[in-house]
Amino acid sequence: xxxxxxxxxxxxxxxxxxxxxxxxxxxxxxxxxxxxxxxxxxxxxxxxxxxxxxxxxxxxxxxxxxxxxxxxxxxxxxxxxxxxxxxxxxxxxxxxxxxxxxxxxxxxxxxxxxxxxxxxxxxxxxxxxxxxxxxxxxxxxxxxxxxxxxxxxxxxxxxxxxxxxxxxxxxxxxxxxxxxxxxxxxxxxxxxxxxxxxxxxxxxxxxxxxxxxxxxxxxxxxxx
Numbered sequence: 001x002x003x004x005x006x007x008x009x010x011x012x013x014x015x016x017x018x019x020x021x022x023x024x025x026x027x028x029x030x031x032x033x034x035x036x037x038x039x040x041x042x043x044x045x046x047x048x049x050x051x052x053x054x055x056x057x058x059x060x061x062x063x064x065x066x067x068x069x070x071x072x073x074x075x076x077x078x079x080x081x082x083x084x085x086x087x088x089x090x091x092x093x094x095x096x097x098x099x100x101x102x103x104x105x106x107x108x109x110x111x112x113x114x115x116x117x118x119x120x121x122x123x124x125x126x127x128x129x130x131x132x133x134x135x136x137x138x139x140x141x142x143x144x145x146x147x148x149x150x151x152x153x154x155x156x157x158x159x160x161x162x163x164x165x166x167x168x169x170x171x172x173x174x175x176x177x178x179x180x181x182x183x184x185x186x187x188x189x190x191x192x193x194x195x196x197x198x199x200x201x202x203x204x205x206x207x208x209x210x211x212x213x214x215x216x217x218x219x220x221x222x223x224x
Contacts, residue, residue: 001101002026002043003116003156005128005146006084006092009139010111015039015086016167016176018143020151020160020188022118027164027179034059035168036088038067044082044100044117047075054085064093082106084115102157109133114146120154127153138199140167140176144192151188163187165195175206 004019017031017039026043032051033039038058042050050071057067064087072078072095079097084106086092092113094106102118109129116125131149135142143165151160161183167176178194180187208215217223 001118001156002030002082003114003119003124003128003147003150004030004041004043004084005112005114005132005143005150006039006041006086007112007132007139007143007146008039008086008088008090009142010090012139012169013088014139014167014169014175015088016139016143016165017041018140018147018163018165018191019043020147020155020163020191022156022158022160024162025179025181026162027166027177027181031164031166033166033168033174035170035172038064038085038087039168040068041084041115042081043084043115044097044104045077045080047077047081050075050081050083054083058085058087063087063089064091068093068095082115082117084113086111086113112146114150116150116156118157120157124150124153124155140165140178140195141199143167144188144195147188148192159185161187163191165191169206171206171209173209175202 002021040051040054053071064085080099104117105122105125106115114128128146128150132146164179
């Protein structure tokens with residue numbers, strides 16, 4: 001049903017998640033993050049509330065393991081959930097309840113944690129960790145590279161139809177929030193193309209938000 005990588009950039013402090021699923025609009029339910037606090041992917045039979053609950057624990061000073069445990073304790077059906085967490089210091093935690101679907105697995109790496117369910121093979125998750133650790137550049141690009149590696153290692157047992165990447169920096173809002181909510185084929189490829197188009201414009205949108213006086217032209221008719 002889902003595979004994802006949740007990670008931190010040690011150089012910038014950015015936090016992010018890349019995720020793909022056979023279900024529609026995975027980016028609408030599963031990835032949660034807060035600048036300077038952490039990132040949470042709540043997946044499998046998803047309870048979106050686990051994202052905000054875990055982030056609240058992190059914001060109060062709990063580490064990744066403690067924040068996740070506190071959030072799961074508030075869920076009557078935690079046995080049906082799979083969750084991955086990274087905190088602002090790079091600490092990671094993960095949970096796969098006994099009713100997680102199909103072949104499932106989690107793996108921890110340096111500044112990252114990956115997880116998945118209904119997988120073609122457990123190697124999918126390990127491939128994402130290796131790809132992230134071996135990548136360089138912007139966090140969103142590294143996350144997508146890891147997601148592509150998971151797909152190349154087998155991905156889900158069946159075809160995926162949605163994908164998303166989300167990154168928080170120092171702003172109160174995500175600086176990257178790109179989604180492919182449904183494609184019959186290759187949503188991860190479409191997500192990668194979206195990132196390639198968005199990356200050169202990303203900083204301009206941050207500048208427009210923080211100080212419109214310094215904002216570059218939109219480059220569209222009417223904004224000469």
